[in-house]
Amino acid sequence: xxxxxxxxxxxxxxxxxxxxxxxxxxxxxxxxxxxxxxxxxxxxxxxxxxxxxxxxxxxxxxxxxxxxxxxxxxxxxxxxxxxxxxxxxxxxxxxxxxxxxxxxxxxxxxxxxxxxxxxxxxxxxxxxxxxxxxxxxxxxxxxxxxxxxxxxxxxxxxxxxxxxxxxxxxxxxxxxxxxxxxxxxxxxxxxxxxxxxxxxxxxxxxxxxxxxxxxxxxxxxxxxxxxxxxxxxxxxxxxxxxxxxxxxxxxxxxxxxxxxxxxxxxxxxxxxxxxxxxxxxxxxxxxxxxxxxxxxxxxxxxxxxxxxxxxxxxxxxxxxxxxxxxxxxxxxxxxxxxxxxxxxxxxxxxxxxxxxxxxxxxxxx
Amino acid sequence: xxxxxxxxxxxxxxxxxxxxxxxxxxxxxxxxxxxxxxxxxxxxxxxxxxxxxxxxxxxxxxxxxxxxxxxxxxxxxxxxxxxxxxxxxxxxxxxxxxxxxxxxxxxxxxxxxxxxxxxxxxxxxxxxxxxxxxxxxxxxxxxxxxxxxxxxxxxxxxxxxxxxxxxxxxxxxxxxxxxxxxxxxxxxxxxxxxxxxxxxxxxxxxxxxxxxxxxxxxxxxxxxxxxxxxxxxxxxxxxxxxxxxxxxxxxxxxxxxxxxxxxxxxxxxxxxxxxxxxxxxxxx
Numbered sequence: 001x002x003x004x005x006x007x008x009x010x011x012x013x014x015x016x017x018x019x020x021x022x023x024x025x026x027x028x029x030x031x032x033x034x035x036x037x038x039x040x041x042x043x044x045x046x047x048x049x050x051x052x053x054x055x056x057x058x059x060x061x062x063x064x065x066x067x068x069x070x071x072x073x074x075x076x077x078x079x080x081x082x083x084x085x086x087x088x089x090x091x092x093x094x095x096x097x098x099x100x101x102x103x104x105x106x107x108x109x110x111x112x113x114x115x116x117x118x119x120x121x122x123x124x125x126x127x128x129x130x131x132x133x134x135x136x137x138x139x140x141x142x143x144x145x146x147x148x149x150x151x152x153x154x155x156x157x158x159x160x161x162x163x164x165x166x167x168x169x170x171x172x173x174x175x176x177x178x179x180x181x182x183x184x185x186x187x188x189x190x191x192x193x194x195x196x197x198x199x200x201x202x203x204x205x206x207x208x209x210x211x212x213x214x215x216x217x218x219x220x221x222x223x224x225x226x227x228x229x230x231x232x233x234x235x236x237x238x239x240x241x242x243x244x245x246x247x248x249x250x251x252x253x254x255x256x257x258x259x260x261x262x263x264x265x266x267x268x269x270x271x272x273x274x275x276x277x278x279x280x281x282x283x284x285x286x287x288x289x290x291x292x293x294x295x296x297x298x299x300x301x302x303x304x305x306x307x308x309x310x311x312x313x314x315x316x317x318x319x320x321x322x323x324x325x326x327x328x329x330x331x332x333x334x335x336x337x338x339x340x341x342x343x344x345x346x347x348x349x350x351x352x353x354x355x356x357x358x359x360x361x362x363x364x365x
Numbered sequence: 366x367x368x369x370x371x372x373x374x375x376x377x378x379x380x381x382x383x384x385x386x387x388x389x390x391x392x393x394x395x396x397x398x399x400x401x402x403x404x405x406x407x408x409x410x411x412x413x414x415x416x417x418x419x420x421x422x423x424x425x426x427x428x429x430x431x432x433x434x435x436x437x438x439x440x441x442x443x444x445x446x447x448x449x450x451x452x453x454x455x456x457x458x459x460x461x462x463x464x465x466x467x468x469x470x471x472x473x474x475x476x477x478x479x480x481x482x483x484x485x486x487x488x489x490x491x492x493x494x495x496x497x498x499x500x501x502x503x504x505x506x507x508x509x510x511x512x513x514x515x516x517x518x519x520x521x522x523x524x525x526x527x528x529x530x531x532x533x534x535x536x537x538x539x540x541x542x543x544x545x546x547x548x549x550x551x552x553x554x555x556x557x558x559x560x561x562x563x564x565x566x567x568x569x570x571x572x573x574x575x576x577x578x579x580x581x582x583x584x585x586x587x588x589x590x591x592x593x594x595x596x597x598x599x600x601x602x603x604x605x606x607x608x609x610x611x612x613x614x615x616x617x618x619x620x621x622x623x624x625x626x627x628x629x630x631x632x633x634x635x636x637x638x639x640x641x642x643x644x645x646x647x648x649x
Contacts, residue, residue: 052547071546
């Protein structure tokens with residue numbers, strides 16, 4: 001297995017800057033998920049690592065070897081494509097053994113490796129079938145099998161589950177997690193699905209507009225987003241944002257935004273300087289908007305909102321609240337027995353409040 | 366409800382009947398001239414100009430075929446045609462398949478202009494190309510040679526073949542080649558091992574187009590070839606037409622015989638004309 005380094009990577013398509021100075025180091029045996037919205041440059045970065053896109057500027061190293069000009073096949077990587085990219089005129093076994101046949105590996109070894117991969121992915125029954133005779137999930141497993149038989153240094157996954165339906169996606173997600181436990185390889189996985197990122201990653205890289213926004217463990221990215229973009233991108237439903245101003249009153253920080261005014265405990269701002277009069281955005285996840293019994297338990301100062309819509313998700317329920325001019329989403333245990341239009345007292349879980357500078361959009365504290 | 370169903374079924378039957386009648390009429394229009402030629406080729410020598418409509422004439426015989434094969438250079442002409450046509454088809458398809466791949470996959474200066482230029486050559490009537498073609502072949506010293514004919518034919522059907530193949534390559538997902546590159550092929554290897562096998566339907570069409578165009582061509586052959594031994598069958602059959610007498614029996618027999626290679630090629634290549642070969646390769 002291997003470590004991967006991106007140093008000051010720049011990618012331009014004509015005048016269009018797609019990646020702007022990417023610096024990232026991926027350690028041996030690490031499962032890194034690169035996540036971001038469409039067009040953020042995550043797939044381009046992966047394709048550059050695979051050798052399918054040229055590097056405009058910067059260095060890509062695999063195991064300390066500069067690979068910028070190296071042919072894809074010499075980089076000792078294997079890639080699983082979003083659209084499977086199976087060779088339609090070859091059987092499953094031929095697809096899986098294609099790279100080994102090119103390398104002129106012995107027949108016995110090819111057969112053994114294909115069998116082993118097929119066993120891992122439960123594809124033994126389908127080895128003689130053509131790709132068109134397989135379901136979407138089976139095709140994706142063949143694509144993964146094709147990568148496994150090569151025993152590469154680094155596995156690259158380019159949104160491998162995005163073409164599958166929700167149920168199959170869930171199943172395949174577990175399969176990939178199990179596969180990682182078994183292979184313990186270096187895996188770089190690109191997705192726009194934050195659930196995949198949160199569940200699979202050892203480390204998440206959040207990207208937007210060709211720039212890395214944050215690198216961290218799933219819980220770090222979720223609990224301590226470094227900027228407004230990460231805060232809004234990670235988590236579902238999306239974090240609530242309230243624009244307002246901080247002020248100091250009697251030695252205590254107070255946030256005022258719209259009709260909402262709350263005292264902010266000192267630990268939330270973490271000793272940030274020049275707080276008084278600072279324009280900020282308060283971020284609070286729907287889970288941390290406390291209503292009903294939870295608000296009665298935790299809240300010392302309660303705010304008032306009107307319930308607009310209840311969205312039942314099964315075991316959870318999303319409540320859309322209107323507090324003056326501010327619209328909030330709260331996620332509570334099902335069933336919240338109040339009808340739309342009724343008054344709902346609420347408060348915020350102080351421990352999980354986030355403040356961002358309105359101008360720089362960076363985290364405060 | 367039952368009445369409505371009966372009306373619907375009747376309408377459906379009438380519709381099918383009409384469609385089949387139209388198809389049958391079309392087939393008759395297509396096949397009848399061929400059957401008339403077959404009939405003429407089998408008529409005895411004294412009944413060539415006859416108003417008899419029977420397909421197998423009275424006293425039918427294969428005399429015209431025997432005479433054509435024995436008294437003329439017909440087999441030689443057929444061989445010449447076959448040689449030129451097969452070479453043209455293979456060279457034409459080879460050149461077109463690689464050129465089309467470049468047009469389909471790579472970005473280069475003049476790509477769009479080149480494609481339009483290729484298309485525009487198809488809008489020039491063949492007759493207008495005769496003189497420049499004649500001058501070029503003469504200057505190359507290839508008059509009255511197979512090579513001259515092969516070059517002339519390959520070049521003239523190249524633009525159409527390139528367009529057909531480029532259109533087909535465009536439908537093959539790039540990710541297949543990218544997967545092949547990662548798996549260890551070169552760009553040429555990906556073309557050879559992945560793109561070409563998947564393009565057999567389009568390659569067959571291009572091959573057939575090249576084959577039928579070269580096989581049936583007369584005008585260029587008339588200009589380039591001048592010795593009877595080098596003639597293609599189109600020129601050879603024309604020799605049977607004299608100033609005062611035309612050997613209609615032999616003419617018809619020759620016409621029947623020259624359809625056989627085309628028929629074989631069509632029947633053989635039809636198995637390659639399977640659409641949807643890429644089914645299952647990517648999410649569709």
